Amino acid sequence: xxxxxxxxxxxxxxxxxxxxxxxxxxxxxxxxxxxxxxxxxxxxxxxxxxxxxxxxxxxxxxxxxxxxxxxxxxxxxxxxxxxxxxxxxxxxxxxxxxxxxxxxxxxxxxxxxxxxxxxxxxxxxxxxxxxxxxxxxxxxxxxxxxxxxxxxxxxxxxxxxxxxxxxxxxxxxxxxxxxxxxxxxxxxxxxxxxxxxxxxxxxxxxxxxxxxxxxxxxxxxxxxxxxxxxxxxxxxxxxxxxxxxxxxxxxxxxxxxxxxxxxxxxxxxxxxxxxxxxxxxxxxxxxxxxxxxxxxxxxxxxxxxxxxxxxxxxxxxxxxxxxxxxxxxxxxxxxxxxxxxxxxxxxxxxxxxxxxxx
Amino acid sequence: xxxxxxxxxxxxxxxxxxxxxxxxxxxxxxxxxxxxxxxxxxxxxxxxxxxxxxxxxxxxxxxxxxxxxxxxxxxxxxxxxxxxxxxxxxxxxxxxxxxxxxxxxxxxxxxxxxxxxxxxxxxxxxxxxxxxxxxxxxxxxxxxxxxxxxxxxxxxxxxxxxxxxxxxxxxxxxxxxxxxxxxxxxxxxxxxxxxxxxxxxxxxxxxxxxxxxxxxxxxxxxxxxxxxxxxxxxxxxxxxxxxxxxxxxxxxxxxxxxxxxxxxxxxxxxxxxxxxxxxxxxxxxxxxxxxxxxxx
Amino acid sequence: xxxxxxxxxxxxxxxxxxxxxxxxxxxxxxxxxxxxxxxxxxxxxxxxxxxxxxxxxxxxxxxxxxxxxxxxxxxxxxxxxxxxxxxxxxxxxxxxxxxxxxxxxxxxxxxxxxxxxxxxxxxxxxxxxxxxxxxxxxxxxxxxxxxxxxxxxxxxxxxxxxxxxxxxxxxxxxxxxxxxxxxxxxxxxxxxxxxxxxxxxxxxxxxxxxxxxxxxxxxxxxxxxxxxxxxxxxxxxxxxxxxxxxxxxxxxxxxxxxxxxxxxxxxxxxxxxxxxxxxxxxxxxxxx
Numbered sequence: 001x002x003x004x005x006x007x008x009x010x011x012x013x014x015x016x017x018x019x020x021x022x023x024x025x026x027x028x029x030x031x032x033x034x035x036x037x038x039x040x041x042x043x044x045x046x047x048x049x050x051x052x053x054x055x056x057x058x059x060x061x062x063x064x065x066x067x068x069x070x071x072x073x074x075x076x077x078x079x080x081x082x083x084x085x086x087x088x089x090x091x092x093x094x095x096x097x098x099x100x101x102x103x104x105x106x107x108x109x110x111x112x113x114x115x116x117x118x119x120x121x122x123x124x125x126x127x128x129x130x131x132x133x134x135x136x137x138x139x140x141x142x143x144x145x146x147x148x149x150x151x152x153x154x155x156x157x158x159x160x161x162x163x164x165x166x167x168x169x170x171x172x173x174x175x176x177x178x179x180x181x182x183x184x185x186x187x188x189x190x191x192x193x194x195x196x197x198x199x200x201x202x203x204x205x206x207x208x209x210x211x212x213x214x215x216x217x218x219x220x221x222x223x224x225x226x227x228x229x230x231x232x233x234x235x236x237x238x239x240x241x242x243x244x245x246x247x248x249x250x251x252x253x254x255x256x257x258x259x260x261x262x263x264x265x266x267x268x269x270x271x272x273x274x275x276x277x278x279x280x281x282x283x284x285x286x287x288x289x290x291x292x293x294x295x296x297x298x299x300x301x302x303x304x305x306x307x308x309x310x311x312x313x314x315x316x317x318x319x320x321x322x323x324x325x326x327x328x329x330x331x332x333x334x335x336x337x338x339x340x341x342x343x344x345x346x347x348x349x350x351x352x353x354x355x356x357x358x
Numbered sequence: 359x360x361x362x363x364x365x366x367x368x369x370x371x372x373x374x375x376x377x378x379x380x381x382x383x384x385x386x387x388x389x390x391x392x393x394x395x396x397x398x399x400x401x402x403x404x405x406x407x408x409x410x411x412x413x414x415x416x417x418x419x420x421x422x423x424x425x426x427x428x429x430x431x432x433x434x435x436x437x438x439x440x441x442x443x444x445x446x447x448x449x450x451x452x453x454x455x456x457x458x459x460x461x462x463x464x465x466x467x468x469x470x471x472x473x474x475x476x477x478x479x480x481x482x483x484x485x486x487x488x489x490x491x492x493x494x495x496x497x498x499x500x501x502x503x504x505x506x507x508x509x510x511x512x513x514x515x516x517x518x519x520x521x522x523x524x525x526x527x528x529x530x531x532x533x534x535x536x537x538x539x540x541x542x543x544x545x546x547x548x549x550x551x552x553x554x555x556x557x558x559x560x561x562x563x564x565x566x567x568x569x570x571x572x573x574x575x576x577x578x579x580x581x582x583x584x585x586x587x588x589x590x591x592x593x594x595x596x597x598x599x600x601x602x603x604x605x606x607x608x609x610x611x612x613x614x615x616x617x618x619x620x621x622x623x624x625x626x627x628x629x630x631x632x633x634x635x636x637x638x639x640x641x642x643x644x645x646x647x648x649x650x651x652x653x654x
Numbered sequence: 655x656x657x658x659x660x661x662x663x664x665x666x667x668x669x670x671x672x673x674x675x676x677x678x679x680x681x682x683x684x685x686x687x688x689x690x691x692x693x694x695x696x697x698x699x700x701x702x703x704x705x706x707x708x709x710x711x712x713x714x715x716x717x718x719x720x721x722x723x724x725x726x727x728x729x730x731x732x733x734x735x736x737x738x739x740x741x742x743x744x745x746x747x748x749x750x751x752x753x754x755x756x757x758x759x760x761x762x763x764x765x766x767x768x769x770x771x772x773x774x775x776x777x778x779x780x781x782x783x784x785x786x787x788x789x790x791x792x793x794x795x796x797x798x799x800x801x802x803x804x805x806x807x808x809x810x811x812x813x814x815x816x817x818x819x820x821x822x823x824x825x826x827x828x829x830x831x832x833x834x835x836x837x838x839x840x841x842x843x844x845x846x847x848x849x850x851x852x853x854x855x856x857x858x859x860x861x862x863x864x865x866x867x868x869x870x871x872x873x874x875x876x877x878x879x880x881x882x883x884x885x886x887x888x889x890x891x892x893x894x895x896x897x898x899x900x901x902x903x904x905x906x907x908x909x910x911x912x913x914x915x916x917x918x919x920x921x922x923x924x925x926x927x928x929x930x931x932x933x934x935x936x937x938x939x940x941x942x
Contacts (some may be wrong), residue, residue, distance in 0.1 A: 044552035076662050080554035097566040106553035366766025373757035376813040384790030449676045463684045469924040471872045473890045474913040478690040589874045626789050
């Protein structure tokens with residue numbers, strides 16, 4: 001089922017009671033989530049991504065705007081009537097119930113003509129458990145499971161009632177690094193197999209990029225950019241998005257356009273026809289640097305870190321706004337150094353300019 | 359090493375001395391007292407050892423009355439006070455406005471002198487030559503017959519006793535249950551809501567199991583406390599509880615020990631040991647029941 | 655679509671009704687709690703004649719009098735009972751603090767042979783109800799000739815295994831490195847205890863003090879056994895004495911004045927230290 005958000009806005013009263021202003025958690029969010037896709041809501045903490053999720057689930061009411069599931073307006077519908085599945089950051093598994101009882105719990109709530117027999121409930125629970133590969137542990141209590149297994153139970157509990165939309169709140173943040181990689185593939189696989197429209201919230205850009213069909217980058221309640229992960233990475237619309245995506249992060253410099261050329265310091269690093277003369281902020285992705293004897297961009301070398309597959313060149317530049325520059329180069333690539341200076345040519349697709357001045 | 363070990367015991371010495379004199383020795387002594395037959399506190403002599411003291415106590419109509427009173431009190435007040443406290447705590451937990459005010463008010467009985475406020479209850483319930491007392495007037499307005507709750511029929515006295523006991527023990531239970539309820543992660547309720555769990559089911563399947571350890575703790579301490587009831591009875595009915603027919607087991611112990619009917623430490627010891635045995639048995643039953651029903 | 659709006663409206667109505675019922679019930683019980691307090695204050699400011707003249711008691715009085723309070727302090731020795739209770743409470747609490755802090759420190763930090771056995775023994779004493787040992791204590795104190803003395807009143811209640819346990823647990827949470835560091839610096843055990851452990855564990859110590867003060871202020875059984883001379887009565891015994899022989903059985907306004915005077919100190923203490931007291935009680939208190 002597709003989910004449509006229309007001018008969705010949520011304001012909270014200020015926590016400090018003495019100040020009567022309001023905090024805008026989500027501001028005028030419009031987006032159509034296509035049916036059966038996996039969407040990542042991404043942003044730093046406090047950006048409004050969790051509030052957006054709560055609005056979709058119905059746990060919070062929007063101040064203004066509309067939410068549609070398919071063609072139905074669900075804006076004022078109670079969460080229990082929306083037919084959604086929600087996976088909590090801490091899983092919220094009932095500690096006193098077994099895995100089976102936890103998964104069956106939502107089914108037992110069905111009333112009236114939707115009421116199921118115990119047998120059917122068990123079958124559905126086992127079927128879902130198989131999907132998340134947890135069927136071996138049905139009689140255990142959540143405390144007897146590892147973090148990753150608990151996560152699967154939580155997903156099974158959310159999926160068992162065949163929700164029209166699946167919502168995941170920071171699903172991987174409580175797992176260790178190795179499990180995180182494994183579990184995110186798992187989420188991807190389960191989503192593909194069930195075809196359920198899925199929205200998940202994360203502050204980890206790598207996580208969002210790796211499994212989402214589309215990502216939504218948010219900051220201070222305002223949507224910055226929506227698109228396919230690669231598109232957003234390749235064509236960030238503003239400095240914030242550019243800085244937020246990518247590890248190591250993008251390198252940022254003070255620069256200017258002058259006569260159709262882009263300058264950083266005294267060096268012209270790129271020709272850009274038709275640009276008006278003005279100061280700009282220049283962002284260069286770490287993989288956009290090519291070490292070369294006759295490079296156009298000169299930096300002071302600090303160190304070279306060997307990382308196996310590739311090397312990380314750490315340098316500095318007087319116009320750089322950050323503490324250091326990081327360039328990622330292949331390990332077999334020569335890095336010519338003269339008097340402590342290293343020169344680079346730049347891949348033009350990896351160089352962005354922004355009018356905002358940092 | 360020698361100096362060091364000496365030091366640890368030195369720090370413990372005051373505690374050991376006090377405990378030895380006023381806890382360990384009395385514990386042994388009470389066992390001895392209870393089997394000394396015909397003990398005379400004036401001459402400090404006795405005839406022989408045996409179980410006569412226990413049999414005397416168990417055949418003493420005053421003790422049987424006290425036993426009956428205590429059991430009725432326990433059976434009525436423990437479930438009722440725990441249930442009421444749970445209800446009030448649930449109410450408190452569901453509101454935001456005025457919550458602190460309510461909590462403060464509910465806690466007041468905890469910090470009041472049981473004897474002192476008991477007097478207030480007495481005058482509220484008592485019938486005198488001058489007035490029927492407020493409660494009786496209230497019963498009148500609703501068309502009932504007035505009863506003397508303090509010097510009247512047994513059930514009326516038992517009612518006041520239970521009511522006052524509940525009034526006294528509720529603050530502690532409300533406090534414990536409110537914090538237990540507040541300790542339940544709100545995500546569980548959100549999860550339940552998303553799954554369209556009916557209110558009642560949320561309560562029985564999620565809330566209650568989550569706070570069951572605390573409920574159980576209250577039931578156990580409630581039983582123990584109610585079995586030791588005494589000063590509430592004194593507050594309402596005066597020191598001569600046997601005459602009022604409202605004595606409790608602990609009251610019986612003290613009456614045997616001291617006052618007009620006192621001077622029989624052997625009988626007192628026997629009664630105290632019987633009480634201890636009852637409390638121990640009930641606690642043991644509680645523990646085994648809880649193992650089945652309390653989670654974690 | 656209208657269907658959902660209707661469901662939502664119905665749910666909203668149910669919520670409002672639920673809230674209203676909740677507030678009504680909560681207020682009902684709040685009144686049940688407060689009413690006895692109101693009644694005792696009200697009765698205490700009615701004159702003797704007006705109180706006894708009202709067959710149907712009035713819920714307020716237009717002519718409050720303080721005569722009953724004067725009576726409460728002059729006819730019976732309420733001031734003396736008060737002072738006794740204060741001395742008893744302060745002395746018991748102070749001595750107990752010294753005893754339990756030393757014991758808890760020994761269990762938590764000092765290393766000596768037999769420590770764990772001694773601790774297990776201490777813990778098992780927690781099960782012993784007061785009612786069991788009070789019999790012999792009564793005889794002991796009587797034999798020592800300590801009846802009607804403060805010593806006799808105080809002695810049996812200056813140790814509490816439970817508080818030693820509570821404090822020992824808290825002491826145990828302080829990193830042992832601190833103790834080792836202090837040792838390396840040549841700090842003595844006693845100085846370390848007073849300068850480091852006690853300040854760090856102040857919240858627990860305050861909890862213990864609060865609980866003990868409430869317990870002392872309301873204690874009735876032991877003082878009743880051990881004192882029959884009104885010069886050593888505590889407030890609880892005083893109240894009982896007033897009830898049975900004091901102002902003449904029917905002078906209820908004066909009796910209520912005494913009750914107010916006795917109740918007020920703890921209530922004021924409670925209103926000032928509300929948070930601390932409620933926290934303390936929920937951590938380690940039972941009544942009885």
